Amino acid sequence: MTDTSFTPTTQPGDWASDQEVRWCPGCGDYSILTALRMLMPSLGTEPRNTVFVSGIGCAARFPYYMNTYGVHGIHGRAPAIATGLAMARPDLDVWVIGGDGDMLSIGGNHLIHALRRNVKIKLLLFNNQIYGLTKGQFSPTSEIGKVTKSSPMGSLDAPFNPLAVALGAEASFVARTHDMDRQHMMDTFQRAHAHDGAAFVEVFQNCNVFNDGAFEGVTKKQNRDANLIPLRDGEPIRFGADGEFGVIDEAGCARVVHTADVGDDELLVHDESKHDPSTAFMLARLARGPFEPTPIGVFRAVRRSEYAMATTRQLAAAQQKQGAADIGQMLRSRGTWFV
Amino acid sequence: MTDTASRELPLQEIDEVIIRFAGDSGDGMQLTGDQFTSISAALGNDLSTLPEFPAEIRAPQGTLAGVSAFQVRISDFDITTPGDAPTVLVAMNPAALKAQLHNLAQGGALIVNTDAFNERNLEKAGYATNPLDDGTLDDYRTYPVPMSQITRDAVAQHGVKPRDAERSKNFFALGLISWMYTRPVEPTLEFINTKFRGRTQVIDANTSAFKAGYNFGETAEIFEAHYEVKPAPLAPGEYTNVNGNTALAWGCIVAGQLARLPVFLGSYPITPASDILHEMSLKKNFGVRTFQAEDEIAAAASAVGAAFGGALAFTSTSGPGLALKGETLSLAVSLELPLVVLDIQRGGPSTGLPTKPEQADLMMAMYGRHSESPLPVVAPRSPADCFDVAIEACRIALKYRTPVIVLSDGYLANSSEPWLLPDVNSLPDIGVEFATGFNGTNEDGDGIFLPYLRDPETLARPWAIPGTPDLMHRVGGIEKEDGTGNISYEPENHQLMVNLRQAKVDGVDVPDVEVAGDVDADLAVLGWGSTWGAIDAAAGRLREAGFEVAHVHLRHLHPLPANLGDVLRRYRAVVCPEMNKGQLCDIVRAKYLIDVSHIGKIDGVPFTTGEVTDAVRKRLEELSTV
Numbered sequence: 001m002t003d004t005s006f007t008p009t010t011q012p013g014d015w016a017s018d019q020e021v022r023w024c025p026g027c028g029d030y031s032i033l034t035a036l037r038m039l040m041p042s043l044g045t046e047p048r049n050t051v052f053v054s055g056i057g058c059a060a061r062f063p064y065y066m067n068t069y070g071v072h073g074i075h076g077r078a079p080a081i082a083t084g085l086a087m088a089r090p091d092l093d094v095w096v097i098g099g100d101g102d103m104l105s106i107g108g109n110h111l112i113h114a115l116r117r118n119v120k121i122k123l124l125l126f127n128n129q130i131y132g133l134t135k136g137q138f139s140p141t142s143e144i145g146k147v148t149k150s151s152p153m154g155s156l157d158a159p160f161n162p163l164a165v166a167l168g169a170e171a172s173f174v175a176r177t178h179d180m181d182r183q184h185m186m187d188t189f190q191r192a193h194a195h196d197g198a199a200f201v202e203v204f205q206n207c208n209v210f211n212d213g214a215f216e217g218v219t220k221k222q223n224r225d226a227n228l229i230p231l232r233d234g235e236p237i238r239f240g241a242d243g244e245f246g247v248i249d250e251a252g253c254a255r256v257v258h259t260a261d262v263g264d265d266e267l268l269v270h271d272e273s274k275h276d277p278s279t280a281f282m283l284a285r286l287a288r289g290p291f292e293p294t295p296i297g298v299f300r301a302v303r304r305s306e307y308a309m310a311t312t313r314q315l316a317a318a319q320q321k322q323g324a325a326d327i328g329q330m331l332r333s334r335g336t337w338f339v
Numbered sequence: 340m341t342d343t344a345s346r347e348l349p350l351q352e353i354d355e356v357i358i359r360f361a362g363d364s365g366d367g368m369q370l371t372g373d374q375f376t377s378i379s380a381a382l383g384n385d386l387s388t389l390p391e392f393p394a395e396i397r398a399p400q401g402t403l404a405g406v407s408a409f410q411v412r413i414s415d416f417d418i419t420t421p422g423d424a425p426t427v428l429v430a431m432n433p434a435a436l437k438a439q440l441h442n443l444a445q446g447g448a449l450i451v452n453t454d455a456f457n458e459r460n461l462e463k464a465g466y467a468t469n470p471l472d473d474g475t476l477d478d479y480r481t482y483p484v485p486m487s488q489i490t491r492d493a494v495a496q497h498g499v500k501p502r503d504a505e506r507s508k509n510f511f512a513l514g515l516i517s518w519m520y521t522r523p524v525e526p527t528l529e530f531i532n533t534k535f536r537g538r539t540q541v542i543d544a545n546t547s548a549f550k551a552g553y554n555f556g557e558t559a560e561i562f563e564a565h566y567e568v569k570p571a572p573l574a575p576g577e578y579t580n581v582n583g584n585t586a587l588a589w590g591c592i593v594a595g596q597l598a599r600l601p602v603f604l605g606s607y608p609i610t611p612a613s614d615i616l617h618e619m620s621l622k623k624n625f626g627v628r629t630f631q632a633e634d635e636i637a638a639a640a641s642a643v644g645a646a647f648g649g650a651l652a653f654t655s656t657s658g659p660g661l662a663l664k665g666e667t668l669s670l671a672v673s674l675e676l677p678l679v680v681l682d683i684q685r686g687g688p689s690t691g692l693p694t695k696p697e698q699a700d701l702m703m704a705m706y707g708r709h710s711e712s713p714l715p716v717v718a719p720r721s722p723a724d725c726f727d728v729a730i731e732a733c734r735i736a737l738k739y740r741t742p743v744i745v746l747s748d749g750y751l752a753n754s755s756e757p758w759l760l761p762d763v764n765s766l767p768d769i770g771v772e773f774a775t776g777f778n779g780t781n782e783d784g785d786g787i788f789l790p791y792l793r794d795p796e797t798l799a800r801p802w803a804i805p806g807t808p809d810l811m812h813r814v815g816g817i818e819k820e821d822g823t824g825n826i827s828y829e830p831e832n833h834q835l836m837v838n839l840r841q842a843k844v845d846g847v848d849v850p851d852v853e854v855a856g857d858v859d860a861d862l863a864v865l866g867w868g869s870t871w872g873a874i875d876a877a878a879g880r881l882r883e884a885g886f887e888v889a890h891v892h893l894r895h896l897h898p899l900p901a902n903l904g905d906v907l908r909r910y911r912a913v914v915c916p917e918m919n920k921g922q923l924c925d926i927v928r929a930k931y932l933i934d935v936s937h938i939g940k941i942d943g944v945p946f947t948t949g950e951v952t953d954a955v956r957k958r959l960e961e962l963s964t965v
């Protein structure tokens with residue numbers, strides 16, 4: 001996954017802050033933290049050039065645990081804070097961490113706008129399908145009928161599909177991974193980091209206190225073969241212990257089939273760089289929830305003008321055209337007269 | 340122009356004139372007013388302008404809702420307001436007459452485009468009978484001029500389509516007024532050439548219309564005189580004519596240069612603040628990054644992010660937007676990062692009067708955030724003062740690492756005045772140092788970085804920006820331990836941090852307030868922000884009438900100048916005109932237990948000098964009877 005000629009200058013420990021991690025024991029957030037700390041040395045960057053920005057929630061405590069620069073912001077606004085930071089400092093690596101409530105409820109607006117602008121920030125959405133920090137209300141990704149303290153008779157709200165939202169917002173990089181597979185997380189985060197633009201990664205994250213086992217149907221070891229569909233660029237989409245299942249495009253809908261029934265040639269070949277997002281969208285919506293075959297990996301990775309650099313280019317063009325900054329000239333630009 | 344043919348009309352010297360151009364939004368009244376202002380500025384008059392736009396972009400033609408007006412006052416003496424009542428009203432159609440006539444001074448001159456007074460237009464304006472001949476205008480000196488017809492005739496030679504021909508009639512009006520007030524014609528001819536460069540037919544048409552207007556004054560035997568307003572004794576130097584929003588934008592950009600920091604503006608369009616976003620977006624060659632965010636929350640949040648990254652960050656808005664930014668500003672208070680918020684106040688509540696001024700966001704600026712969330716507040720007093728106040732706000736924000744709110748308003752935003760250009764070299768250096776190394780040691784004696792270790796004098800914390808080796812640290816909205824900045828829920832620590840944040844703002848170095856006018860008067864007028872011009876002019880009038888009046892005007896609203904209480908206590912009475920229900924009065928009463936009486940006005944129109952004069956005079960007369 002990384003350039004073999006590269007010698008890391010840091011160790012995972014260099015990326016850990018001195019703060020005691022305060023998530024509940026057993027929380028999926030721990031394994032995501034470990035994956036990121038382990039990944040960082042291989043990225044060819046330094047803690048001092050890295051910033052983690054977050055909103056509010058359990059997930060959003062993340063920046064405190066990384067020995068980098070960090071902003072623990074306010075609920076939902078992390079993508080906007082990060083956008084300003086990335087614009088002012090295109091030289092930095094900016095990561096945004098948030099929960100499903102943070103990024104899809106109160107901050108949904110900022111998320112979609114950051115994605116459509118394609119500003120170079122890496123957004124990791126820790127989806128536990130619940131409001132963890134406020135002790136267990138249903139979230140915008142909770143399934144209909146979820147019984148929580150605020151929905152004792154079952155929630156009535158239809159959930160968002162985070163990947164479909166991101167694709168609808170014209171995200172140029174969209175991926176999914178889960179907290180039970182460190183290597184898959186590291187590979188996915190590495191790809192997000194390498195992407196020149198906004199990168200959106202949904203991480204299935206277990207909240208063992210308020211929504212335990214929400215993703216077990218697909219992430220538990222014994223369920224993975226049958227229910228996780230690893231997407232590999234340029235390869236036919238197949239899964240199962242012996243590759244006995246596959247995915248086909250049936251009149252614009254993705255459908256799971258027995259490979260033997262359709263033949264290898266009928267399987268959909270994954271093309272993450274396909275500019276039209278329809279196939280990625282269809283794959284994103286393949287599973288109705290984390291209880292049936294669910295694709296993971298990179299759904300979409302396309303090139304699109306990066307926002308912060310485009311801003312910088314405009315500044316350079318303006319200098320060319322209008323000349324260097326000259327206060328006297330500006331103050332006289334509307335005409336002057338002498339008394 | 341045609342000197343030889345001109346009738347010998349008397350040339351009368353007058354000390355000032357207040358002209359209001361009024362027409363349909365499509366009639367080009369702003370352009371006309373702007374150009375008249377420019378010529379007068381070049382002649383050396385003191386001046387002050389007040390544009391008035393309809394809230395709707397394309398209100399139906401000929402209706403009251405579509406009337407656009409521009410008031411300009413020129414004088415041969417120092418003035419601080421655009422004047423109370425126009426002495427000359429140019430009305431391009433019945434709607435303009437109907438909407439504006441009540442403003443015209445008794446006996447004022449009224450120049451009407453009679454061609455527009457047809458049945459359809461009269462009906463649209465709601466006139467049952469034609470005001471030109473039903474006695475409505477008996478109290479004024481009315482000059483009926485068939486502007487549309489003469490304009491059409493004048494431009495016919497250029498082959499302009501009849502429908503387009505009339506569009507030059509604003510230049511006819513400008514020509515006529517230029518003649519009446521003996522303005523030179525060359526600057527306007529030049530202006531037409533530059534403004535419409537490349538469109539020969541338009542240049543020809545506007546030039547002909549302008550000349551036709553000028554000649555009409557000279558030859559039509561309806562005017563009894565023309566007038567001259569001599570230059571005002573302004574301080575010598577180079578001047579430009581600037582409105583408040585432009586001055587604010589320039590101040591922000593210049594502050595970036597003075598601080599040697601890149602400028603970032605996060606903003607969401609809103610009247611009357613959008614022009615700041617527009618102006619700053621034009622100055623990308625200064626390295627200014629402007630970001631049109633998805634909403635005001637994102638605008639403020641992006642500015643916080645940019646400030647964390649080491650930019651001089653701004654966010655501009657009006658009242659509804661400031662309300663949305665509240666939570667983000669309290670984050671900035673907690674993070675203790677420099678950030679300047681420009682609030683161009685408008686009438687409310689809710690959408691209210693988007694194009695009209697009000698000063699009713701003062702309490703929101705002071706207290707409109709959850710919990711104890713103090714931040715400095717400053718307010719400019721005139722269009723040109725916006726420049727200095729922008730720099731002052733940045734100075735405070737940078738020195739104390741705090742968000743600062745600037746309270747301008749819709750009046751200052753669009754009103755303009757001559758501005759003696761500052762000597763750029765004499766502007767203050769407001770630069771601050773970023774943290775570059777450790778500022779503490781741990782138990783083992785190793786160097787560590789304490790992001791909340793304060794400067795003992797200013798109580799500002801270090802500003803360590805990403806990219807700096809060794810100073811990696813996390814900031815957040817959760818209460819921080821004094822010094823380390825680590826999360827802390829300790830009761831004593833929270834009390835300490837609340838006190839420190841307040842002490843830091845209380846300790847901002849605000850200059851003492853100075854009393855203008857009669858220091859030893861019995862009565863002081865207290866003001867803040869854009870009421871300065873009207874109060875200053877009212878004090879002048881009262882002085883002429885034999886009264887003594889002191890004027891105390893605040894630029895710094897939080898913290899207040901240290902001497903304010905002592906100064907105000909010297910007076911038997913303190914009155915405070917504000918475009919709100921008494922917000923500064925309440926603050927001053929609460930803080931100093933001084934009984935300030937409120938002079939209120941919240942009708943979307945700035946105080947006139949007359950209104951302030953009358954209200955203050957009443958109080959003065961009460962004082963003299965006790």
Ligand SMILES: Cc1ncc(C[n+]2csc(CCOP(=O)(O)OP(=O)(O)O)c2C)c(N)n1
Pocket residue numbers: 056057058059060075098099100101102103126128130131132133134139
């Ligand atoms: C403005 C505001 N509203 C509400 C809250 C309360 N709040 C804190 S976190 C949270 C939801 C957290 O859920 P999620 O984003 O899914 O994160 P998780 O805790 O599950 O990781 C809420 C509602 C807040 N902090 N700020």
Ligand code: SF4
Pocket residue numbers: 022023024026027028029058059128132133206207208209210
């Ligand atoms: S409440 Fe849930 S999400 Fe939050 S720390 Fe505990 S286990 Fe993790």
Ligand SMILES: [Mg+2]
Pocket residue numbers: 057099100101126127128129130131132139
């Ligand atoms: Mg959650």
